[in-house]
Amino acid sequence: MNKKLLVFAFSAVLAISTTGCSPRAFVLNTVMGTVDPYFHGDGIDGTKFEQLTDKVYTFQWNWYRNLIINTDEGLVVIDPMNAQMTSALKLELDKKFPGKKVHTLIYSHYHLDHTKGGAILRPLNVIAHEKSPTYWNAVEHDGVLAPTRYISGDTVLNIGGVEIRALYLGLSHTDTLYAFHIPSERLVFTADLGLVKTVAPDGVPDRYAPGYLAAMNRIISLDFDTFVPSHFGYGVKQDLVNWRDMMEQGRALAHAAIKDIGGPGVRENQMGKYFDAVYYPMRERYGQWHGFNEMFVLNLVRDIIGEALGD
Numbered sequence: 248m249n250k251k252l253l254v255f256a257f258s259a260v261l262a263i264s265t266t267g268c269s270p271r272a273f274v275l276n277t278v279m280g281t282v283d284p285y286f287h288g289d290g291i292d293g294t295k296f297e298q299l300t301d302k303v304y305t306f307q308w309n310w311y312r313n314l315i316i317n318t319d320e321g322l323v324v325i326d327p328m329n330a331q332m333t334s335a336l337k338l339e340l341d342k343k344f345p346g347k348k349v350h351t352l353i354y355s356h357y358h359l360d361h362t363k364g365g366a367i368l369r370p371l372n373v374i375a376h377e378k379s380p381t382y383w384n385a386v387e388h389d390g391v392l393a394p395t396r397y398i399s400g401d402t403v404l405n406i407g408g409v410e411i412r413a414l415y416l417g418l419s420h421t422d423t424l425y426a427f428h429i430p431s432e433r434l435v436f437t438a439d440l441g442l443v444k445t446v447a448p449d450g451v452p453d454r455y456a457p458g459y460l461a462a463m464n465r466i467i468s469l470d471f472d473t474f475v476p477s478h479f480g481y482g483v484k485q486d487l488v489n490w491r492d493m494m495e496q497g498r499a500l501a502h503a504a505i506k507d508i509g510g511p512g513v514r515e516n517q518m519g520k521y522f523d524a525v526y527y528p529m530r531e532r533y534g535q536w537h538g539f540n541e542m543f544v545l546n547l548v549r550d551i552i553g554e555a556l557g558d
């Protein structure tokens with residue numbers, strides 16, 4: 248383990264045992280305090296409405312980002328996220344497209360942090376994967392505007408003269424996940440699959456790693472220029488290629504570490520050994536990416552457990 252971290256960990260344990268500092272305070276000040284800067288900072292906090300191509304716009308609300316397509320029949324919005332975000336977006340849409348209705352709202356996948364607040368946009372149609380209600384019904388889901396149409400498998404939507412290809416990604420990040428390819432704009436929008444020069448948050452929750460890799464590879468095989476992920480900044484196709492390579496290097500190093508050191512819990516000080524095996528080679532290639540240190544431990548733990556389980 249990194250010497251500084253080791254010294255820090257020892258002194259923290261000593262501090263807890265000698266001063267009676269509560270474990271809650273310790274965890275809040277260290278682990279949680281370390282993760283927080285991943286989600287905030289210049290260029291992350293606040294809102295921004297931008298035009299990306301002839302017909303496509305993007306709206307950023309804090310670390311979330313969605314997509315707006317301007318068609319002859321009305322606007323198409325992919326992912327409302329939450330009521331605060333759609334309230335802010337509605338003001339922008341009314342200013343930029345006065346009198347123009349939201350023709351269709353599409354949910355990229357069922358996750359509640361992507362599917363709330365849609366009612367504020369007053370969409371005429373709402374589209375989601377057919378399995379979404381199964382998951383919504385298992386939890387409290389107030390604020391999710393009910394779909395008017397369910398889809399499954401790859402689905403081509405032609406709305407107001409714009410072809411939107413909804414690509415079903417199978418079991419990847421849930422089994423309700425779509426990516427959206429708009430060939431006329433040479434653009435792809437993905438939800439929770441790929442970021443631009445930014446490491447994953449918390450190992451990407453709800454990720455089935457083999458399916459997630461297949462999904463990334465499928466999108467990379469498409470012909471497009473502009474890559475818009477649902478969090479942080481947007482970029483170009485090569486950014487998604489780089490992100491896939493980063494995720495796969497993390498998995499490969501975790502896999503090799505398990506082979507060398509053994510599966511989790513079978514020997515002493517395994518976390519320190521896993522850390523050494525993965526941190527330094529990853530830092531060499533991705534140390535400059537946003538959130539590298541902040542998210543490293545959470546991503547490492549996810550990769551180690553995932554590789555041990557085949558998940």
Ligand SMILES: [Zn+2]
Pocket residue numbers: 356358361420438439
């Ligand atoms: Zn999600």
